[in-house]
Ligand SMILES: Nc1ncnc2c1ncn2[C@@H]1O[C@H](COP(=O)(O)OP(=O)(O)O)[C@@H](O)[C@H]1O
């Protein structure tokens with residue numbers, strides 16, 4: 003048995019005990035996800051046991067729960083919406099944070115310290131409490147001709163549009179993004195940027211050609227993090243998009259759950275797994291990045 | 305030479321308008337980079353904060369529409385004070401925040417961080433990855449999983465696999481122990497934040513300290529108590545303040561789990577429900593805004609305190625390029 | 629290109645990094661900025677490059693004030709101590725980056741890059757990334773990148789201090805050769821006086837943001853105007869002792885409780901009658917008296933530091949006056965040995981202990 007992350011001096015018996023304890027604590031998670039997995043392939047489940055219509059155990063395995071993939075045209079529409087939301091959010095957050103983070107880290111301008119303090123405050127600010135007034139802001143934005151509610155793909159930037167939801171989410175994610183990006187820019191040596199300026203670049207070109215390529219890992223981490231946040235988001239689209247055909251997977255699942263009884267849990271679980279799958283794949287392959295950004299964000303925050 | 309001297313003096317003692325102009329010029333360079341962020345912050349933070357305070361002083365609701373509302377000033381706040389539910393919601397909120405924080409967001413987070421750094425590395429990584437899962441799962445699916453956990457026999461997992469075999473009476477557990485589930489649902493998501501931060505804090509404790517403690521004959525437990533915990537008190541404080549604020553304002557899981565039924569209404573959900581989402585379609589924006597404003601004020605105060613604590617000045621360095 | 633610094637000053641809050649610096653650098657000249665670290669050399673260089681804005685004073689290129697000209701329009705090339713190569717670009721891309729920004733046609737870029745690469749001996753490295761190069765190779769690339777745009781002024785900020793000793797010698801020679809061939813006005817920042825002495829036409833010595841001296845290496849060595857310059861230039865550093873110079877029997881004697889040294893009348897006369905002064909003797913002007921030769925001083929070997937080619941001897945004269953000098957290791961001097969010393973008294977220096985100014989040169 004290899005040593006713990008710290009040298010512990012624990013005896014194997016003690017270590018096994020700790021692992022047993024940890025397993026016990028983690029059990030609800032394991033059982034819960036196991037159930038999701040089992041039930042998506044069962045007609046019904048009694049606890050973790052798949053059953054058929056008559057309730058006979060270990061029967062009734064089926065692929066039928068996945069039939070929404072080919073039978074329900076809505077699923078692809080909401081998937082597309084979720085994808086647009088997540089991608090739009092990612093592009094918005096990464097681009098805007100990378101710009102602001104650069105200026106805050108590297109350009110002298112009046113108000114710089116103030117803005118930095120502000121991002122830190124907003125980072126800890128309970129932004130969900132502003133949902134009520136953002137509702138009014140979105141209704142105003144909707145009144146702006148064309149961009150308000152007449153854009154292709156995202157609908158517009160106002161109330162009841164995908165674009166509006168994206169804008170709100172970008173804003174809410176921005177303080178964290180700016181803070182992280184600033185941290186990444188802080189780490190690039192000054193001489194590299196000075197050299198580029200002397201070589202004849204403007205500050206914009208330096209940002210674009212010299213600095214951005216050097217913080218690619220940071221950008222990747224922030225992108226993954228933001229994409230997952232967008233893909234999973236429930237509350238904002240639920241609050242600001244009332245029309246069914248514009249909803250995202252998350253709100254779609256919720257509508258399945260709150261529909262007329264009885265709810266087909268197995269099918270809902272299948273849709274849920276369908277939504278979870280890309281995130282899981284992402285997570286498995288990018289764990290290290292995510293952890294580094296989580297703890298990197300902490301360094302920025304604490 | 306005299307001319308140069310005069311010019312030099314002129315540069316040294318720049319008049320205020322000259323300095324203002326130079327400030328403006330350098331600001332315009334940064335403007336290109338700052339404007340999108342600034343615009344969004346203004347539109348989705350500044351305006352909403354002002355708006356919510358403004359709305360909280362009106363009687364705006366679906367009944368009045370957007371045209372016929374009136375200023376009622378502090379009336380909504382008086383209504384909050386006199387509302388029969390206020391005390392209960394307040395108590396609920398405090399209980400919810402305190403218990404979730406103590407048992408999960410800080411307590412469980414610390415336990416996991418400590419255990420997973422004391423067992424083999426790979427096992428530790430696996431457990432931490434599992435604990436991150438709830439945060440990565442769409443909340444709708446995640447809450448559904450818990451609902452199924454609590455559901456009545458023969459469906460519900462707890463009923464089917466624990467209560468039934470023991471011969472106990474089965475029933476849907478959610479309405480009976482609503483708080484247990486509210487805290488579990490939120491806690492299993494909330495623990496991962498502190499877990500990640502504590503783990504990286506523990507792992508970055510200089511090895512010499514830890515070795516020295518062992519050499520001095522500390523038991524692992526004594527070492528945790530006297531070496532590790534004191535060394536991570538800063539992250540502990542950070543997680544506690546930060547998560548208090550998050551819990552105070554988070555209501556998504558409760559909304560999905562109970563919608564505030566079974567006596568699980570908390571302050572933020574109350575505001576949300578009143579203003580934006582309820583069965584009757586009667587949106588009381590004014591009253592909801594007043595409820596939210598209370599949280600906004602708490603948030604602002606806590607955020608400022610949090611900034612004081614976490615030595616903002618030390619985090620910023622002056623840019624070492626002065627040209628644009 | 630001529631570079632003139634006039635009353636150049638840089639402050640950060642209370643810190644005065646550069647204080648009223650005046651310097652006239654002639655076209656094609658190689659000037660070294662020499663001083664201990666933290667004295668404001670880099671700050672001066674970055675102001676000339678346009679990265680920092682002067683708090684006051686002027687920078688003139690060929691007579692034109694460039695204070696407000698952005699770095700990209702100053703036509704300078706700069707080599708950094710950290711090399712400052714772009715880590716995500718290959719050597720070729722690093723070299724051609726300045727040309728790309730100037731929108732030089734591809735064909736010409738290729739030609740120039742090849743020529744520079746050949747000149748710097750990095751032709752075989754063009755496809756590598758900076759992380760795959762040794763320190764010396766990286767510095768060559770950095771130098772090439774500074775040269776490729778044919779700047780009118782070259783700035784070096786301690787370019788050799790990250791290299792190992794041997795490579796430093798080679799690169800030093802190479803920089804000198806290049807600068808002489810190309811005739812580009814150069815300003816070379818260093819804290820290493822040997823580097824400054826070997827490379828520069830003239831050396832500007834700085835201390836705490838102020839200019840101490842600006843002269844040729846020989847001048848600084850033979851005729852240091854301040855105590856600081858005298859101590860800073862020369863290796864091993866000059867010996868300093870407090871003495872009083874008195875006139876006796878037509879001779880000038882430097883006297884303190886430990887010694888009486890007859891000094892050159894030309895020099896001694898300027899220090900005489902001033903009470904206590906500081907006398908400076910370079911280690912290389914102290915030699916061991918051969919048998920039969922009259923000695924100026926008698927001393928006891930206090931410490932021996934072998935330097936390889938020489939032994940650096942710390943000898944005690946009288947009770948507490950210590951003098952350093954170099955001796956042949958073959959003599960095998962030991963601690964406690966008595967030695968008889970001769971001093972080239974025509975080259976001793978005298979300084980006012982209050983003002984630290986030279987009493988000989990002003
Ligand atoms: N960007 C800056 N902000 C504040 N102080 C600085 C900055 N750059 C340099 N200094 C200070 O100015 C002084 C001179 O620094 P520098 O020019 O780097 O010295 P040198 O290159 O001679 O070692 C030092 O005291 C340094 O701390």
Ligand SMILES: [Mg+2]
Pocket residue numbers: 666669670671
């Ligand atoms: Mg320096």
